[in-house]
Amino acid sequence: MFTSTKNDFFQTLLHNVHDHNFCQGLSTQFHLKTAYLGQLFKKETGKLLSVYLNELRVGKAVELLQNSSLKTKEFALMVGYPNPDYFYKIFKNITGIYPSEYLEGSN
Numbered sequence: 001m002f003t004s005t006k007n008d009f010f011q012t013l014l015h016n017v018h019d020h021n022f023c024q025g026l027s028t029q030f031h032l033k034t035a036y037l038g039q040l041f042k043k044e045t046g047k048l049l050s051v052y053l054n055e056l057r058v059g060k061a062v063e064l065l066q067n068s069s070l071k072t073k074e075f076a077l078m079v080g081y082p083n084p085d086y087f088y089k090i091f092k093n094i095t096g097i098y099p100s101e102y103l104e105g106s107n
Contacts, residue, residue, distance in 0.1 A: 009026070012026060012029065054090050057079040057090075058090060058094045061075050061078075061087075061091060062102070065103060072084065072087075072100060073087075076088075
């Protein structure tokens with residue numbers, strides 16, 4: 001990826017982390033097939049796009065959990081997980097604890 005395109009890509013990624021159809025939108029915006037976009041991302045960063053996106057989403061969820069009184073399933077939707085159970089699984093995989101445990105620990 002060219003530097004300006006790479007910067008645009010990461011800015012777009014940060015601003016659209018909440019969109020669960022994000023990869024298809026990126027593919028359209030950058031005129032690349034989704035699989036090729038993933039290959040380019042891995043080549044540039046050493047990480048799978050899905051792994052990076054999950055880490056970014058969970059990081060955003062942690063910020064939201066610290067500053068809000070919403071329910072956990074509402075956080076899941078806000079960061080791009082329409083299925084709360086999947087969000088709980090990913091959150092635990094990345095942080096080592098469930099969102100509810102995180103909330104208990106921060107109180």
